[in-house]
Amino acid sequence: MNKRTVFKSWWLPVLFALPQLLLIVFFFYWPAISVFNWAFSLEPAFGGAGERLFVGFDNFREVFADGEYWRSVSLSLFFAFTATGLSMLIAFVLAICVDRQLKGSGIFRFFYIWPYAIAAPAVGLAFRFIFAPESGLIAVVNTWSPDLWNPAKFGSHAMILVIICFAWKWIGYNFIFMTAGLQSIPRSLLEASSMDGSGPVRRALDIQLPLLAPTLFFLLVLNLTESFVGPDTYGIVDLTTEGGPNKATDMMVYRIVSEAFRGLNYSGAAAQSLVLIGLIMVFTFIQFRFVERRVHYK
Amino acid sequence: MQGFGLKTALVTGLMVAGLGATPALAEKVKFEFWYGLSGDLGERVQDACKKFNDSQANFEIVCTSQNGYPETVQNAIAAYRAKKHPAIVQVFDGGTLDLMLSGAFVPAKKLMEDNGYKIDWSNYFPGIANYYATAKGELNSFPFNSSTAMFYYNVDAFNKAGIEGAPQTWEDVEAASRKLKAAGYACPLGFSFDSWATVEQFSAIHNQPIATKNNGYDGLDAELTLNKTKLVDHIAFFKKMTDEGLFVVKTKQLGMDVVPAFTSETCQMIQSSIADHGTIGKTIKAGAKWDVTMLPIWKGTERQNSMVGGASLWVLNNRPEAEYKGAAAFLNFIAQPDMVEWWSTVTGYIPVTKTGFEAMKAKGFYEQPAFKGREKAIASLTFTPTSANTRGIRLGGFPQIRKEISDAMEGIFFGKLTVQAGLDQAVERGNVILRRFEKTYAGKALN
Numbered sequence: 214m215n216k217r218t219v220f221k222s223w224w225l226p227v228l229f230a231l232p233q234l235l236l237i238v239f240f241f242y243w244p245a246i247s248v249f250n251w252a253f254s255l256e257p258a259f260g261g262a263g264e265r266l267f268v269g270f271d272n273f274r275e276v277f278a279d280g281e282y283w284r285s286v287s288l289s290l291f292f293a294f295t296a297t298g299l300s301m302l303i304a305f306v307l308a309i310c311v312d313r314q315l316k317g318s319g320i321f322r323f324f325y326i327w328p329y330a331i332a333a334p335a336v337g338l339a340f341r342f343i344f345a346p347e348s349g350l351i352a353v354v355n356t357w358s359p360d361l362w363n364p365a366k367f368g369s370h371a372m373i374l375v376i377i378c379f380a381w382k383w384i385g386y387n388f389i390f391m392t393a394g395l396q397s398i399p400r401s402l403l404e405a406s407s408m409d410g411s412g413p414v415r416r417a418l419d420i421q422l423p424l425l426a427p428t429l430f431f432l433l434v435l436n437l438t439e440s441f442v443g444p445d446t447y448g449i450v451d452l453t454t455e456g457g458p459n460k461a462t463d464m465m466v467y468r469i470v471s472e473a474f475r476g477l478n479y480s481g482a483a484a485q486s487l488v489l490i491g492l493i494m495v496f497t498f499i500q501f502r503f504v505e506r507r508v509h510y511k
Numbered sequence: 512m513q514g515f516g517l518k519t520a521l522v523t524g525l526m527v528a529g530l531g532a533t534p535a536l537a538e539k540v541k542f543e544f545w546y547g548l549s550g551d552l553g554e555r556v557q558d559a560c561k562k563f564n565d566s567q568a569n570f571e572i573v574c575t576s577q578n579g580y581p582e583t584v585q586n587a588i589a590a591y592r593a594k595k596h597p598a599i600v601q602v603f604d605g606g607t608l609d610l611m612l613s614g615a616f617v618p619a620k621k622l623m624e625d626n627g628y629k630i631d632w633s634n635y636f637p638g639i640a641n642y643y644a645t646a647k648g649e650l651n652s653f654p655f656n657s658s659t660a661m662f663y664y665n666v667d668a669f670n671k672a673g674i675e676g677a678p679q680t681w682e683d684v685e686a687a688s689r690k691l692k693a694a695g696y697a698c699p700l701g702f703s704f705d706s707w708a709t710v711e712q713f714s715a716i717h718n719q720p721i722a723t724k725n726n727g728y729d730g731l732d733a734e735l736t737l738n739k740t741k742l743v744d745h746i747a748f749f750k751k752m753t754d755e756g757l758f759v760v761k762t763k764q765l766g767m768d769v770v771p772a773f774t775s776e777t778c779q780m781i782q783s784s785i786a787d788h789g790t791i792g793k794t795i796k797a798g799a800k801w802d803v804t805m806l807p808i809w810k811g812t813e814r815q816n817s818m819v820g821g822a823s824l825w826v827l828n829n830r831p832e833a834e835y836k837g838a839a840a841f842l843n844f845i846a847q848p849d850m851v852e853w854w855s856t857v858t859g860y861i862p863v864t865k866t867g868f869e870a871m872k873a874k875g876f877y878e879q880p881a882f883k884g885r886e887k888a889i890a891s892l893t894f895t896p897t898s899a900n901t902r903g904i905r906l907g908g909f910p911q912i913r914k915e916i917s918d919a920m921e922g923i924f925f926g927k928l929t930v931q932a933g934l935d936q937a938v939e940r941g942n943v944i945l946r947r948f949e950k951t952y953a954g955k956a957l958n
């Protein structure tokens with residue numbers, strides 16, 4: 214028999230939830246409603262609500278008809294999957310190594326976490342100097358063969374640069390969660406398996422990976438969402454490539470912010486944000502519906 | 512009792528403090544000025560504000576840098592929507608039309624008339640004033656930091672390569688580039704994808720339109736035409752020279768922008784703003800010989816005046832009446848000949864009024880070695896009376912159009928786009944921006 218405690222008062226829970234509710238209303242619903250308003254009208258930059266022109270779905274039609282927009286969507290998807298994959302893979306390898314209590318793992322654990330504490334624009338700025346093709350630390354590779362590395366010139370290099378920045382920053386975050394997850398795996402399982410003669414790789418694949426699945430799923434959702442729409446992506450793109458060369462790294466978030474604030478096209482940007490919100494919902498739904506099935510929490 | 516005593520003491524104290532402070536505070540009207548310049552130039556704006564505050568006792572201007580031109584416009588918009596905007600805001604050339612149609616400002620002429628200042632508006636150089644004026648020629652905003660694009664070259668390198676005199680034509684530039692290359696200079700001319708010098712100024716001095724409807728002055732339904740003018744050949748020339756290694760792309764993303772490329776003597780020729788004259792003098796190796804001249808033209812072209820760049824000061828509406836008195840006083844203060852001279856000296860921006868320029872010339876300012884050549888910017892701006900193609904550019908969302916042009920240039924110089932295809936792309940995407948702007952401001956007349 215389950216014993217249930219029932220609290221009669223209704224205002225106490227509301228009171229406890231109130232700070233959070235207020236935050237959501239002010240920082241999510243309110244802006245979202247403005248965005249909704251703007252998306253269906255043509256909003257002049259300095260306002261003038263009375264004269265605002267209702268245009269129905271025109272803004273959306275314009276967005277969908279723009280080939281550049283779809284290119285931006287596919288770039289964002291490519292970026293999100295690659296950056297997430299890279300940062301989770303490296304974080305996993307690092308976490309497994311630290312978990313084996315190799316020599317100096319305490320120090321490494323400490324250092325691996327650091328990158329996450331650095332703001333994305335700072336990461337972008339640092340990486341821009343390191344990876345500048347003519348004057349950065351990496352410039353030496355171009356003396357071996359010209360244009361071996363040139364993110365200012367080649368879209369593919371620019372994309373690699375942005376992915377490296379993002380992955381570098383997020384490895385630290387993923388690492389914390391994975392280390393914590395690995396530590397909760399009973400040692401006896403690993404010991405039993407090594408007595409049966411399995412090496413570290415086999416143990417990682419057969420025992421640690423499956424038992425870590427809930428953590429990995431959580432990180433997957435978070436990383437994908439963050440790289441797809443997060444402020445880090447914007448900060449990094451803004452400081453390294455500015456969406457170039459010729460829009461090769463023009464991610465959706467970067468596009469929205471620069472259209473809204475540099476181009477003063479609030480309505481077009483609002484329509485794009487709504488589409489983005491929709492995409493994220495679909496994205497997350499797919500993850501929970503199809504990926505989570507393979508995750509066993511117990 | 513003790514509590515009561517303490518309270519009374521506190522209250523009395525406050526009252527005394529309040530009484531003591533009030534008269535001084537009441538006299539001074541505070542108002543805000545937001546500007547986009549940062550770094551060294553930003554410091555000079557602060558100096559100007561301080562000079563104004565020290566010069567009189569009625570007003571206090573509070574100047575805040577927003578660290579960048581686009582940021583200043585964005586922040587001013589956000590503040591205006593929240594009704595917490597500054598009285599004066601600095602807006603760059605590209606944002607002029609956004610402000611003009613916003614209905615959120617007090618026209619310069621009206622402000623000064625209302626506050627009893629007599630300004631001789633014809634004293635402003637027409638090339639500068641027309642950019643910020645209505646069709647009738649009435650100024651909406653105050654030209655403040657004005658510049659134009661110029662051509663810088665390294666005299667030492669020219670001597671070494673056996674080149675005489677300043678290049679006047681692009682044919683000269685080509686010949687000079689070949690000689691410099693032969694003399695062992697890896698980067699004869701450095702350029703970036705910034706459209707201001709290479710596209711906008713080029714079009715003006717060669718009398719080529721950027722857009723229909725007199726570059727947008729005659730209506731919001733203007734369309735870009737820069738893919739059908741002499742510009743196509745000009746960009747093709749740049750492309751050819753780049754392929755031969757005579758012109759070299761220098762951008763921030765590559766690691767070095769054009770001005771540092773010139774001051775580090777990496778590149779021997781660049782196109783850049785006259786406002787960089789001061790910076791170049793300060794940062795280039797001491798003793799290095801360099802000079803500045805007007806942008807070259809193609810042989811057989813009749814040179815027209817170049818366009819003004821930089822920014823102007825707009826006075827926003829819906830502020831308390833008292834602040835406008837202060838704003839007018841400040842704008843009047845910085846337009847005085849001695850302030851014009853001071854500002855031009857410490858920054859490199861050109862004097863915006865004829866009397867300011869004459870005063871500086873009479874004092875022998877332009878004969879001093881550090882400032883030699885700056886007068887050529889005025890010569891470039893006033894070369895001919897302004898015409899339809901040289902008056903300015905009045906296109907909506909112009910900052911974004913500039914971005915489209917530089918994106919296209921990236922495609923042309925780094926990607927697989929041909930010159931024509933690249934410019935077509937810029938025009939096509941730019942026109943989308945123009946059409947949206949037209950729809951957003953439907954029914955508003957350009958004046």
